[in-house]
Amino acid sequence: MTQWLDAAALDDIEDEDVMRFDHAGHTYAIYRVDGHVYASDGLCTHEHVHLSDGFVMGHVIECPKHNGRFDIRDGRPLCAPVCEKLKTYPAKVADGRILIEV
Incomplete structure (x- = not known):
């Protein structure tokens, strides 16, 4: 069963940035x-490093450890050393809150 989780306030994250949610x-x-x-x-997916410490460039997240890159829209790997797709989740904004469906 899927559910929408309240992850953060939209104002908690700057444009072209990433944040961690546990x-x-x-x-x-x-x-x-x-x-x-x-x-x-x-x-x-390469060495299980937190992507929230990475760098966002447009629709790309760069891993902070070995500079592997993923497309954040669909999780596909874009350059070595990553080769395994990153799992993505639907996300939306409602009443100023970021919700993700898990």
């Missing part, structure tokens, strides 16, 4: 780009 033993990364919000698993 819930029920799972870490997520929440992104804000050009007024849209996105969500993914919070750990890189």
Whole structure:
């Protein structure tokens, strides 16, 4: 069963940035780009480093450890050393809050 989780206030994250959200033993990364919000698993698929410490460039998150990159819209890997897709989740804004569907 899926549910919408209240992850943060929209104002808690700057445009072209990423933040960490932990819930029920799972870490997520929440992104804000050009007024849209996105969500993914919070750990890189390569060496399980927190993506919230990474760098957002447009729709790309760069892992802080080995500079692997993912498209935050669909999780596809964009350059080595990452080769495994990042799981993404539907995200939306309602009443100034960021919600993700898990």
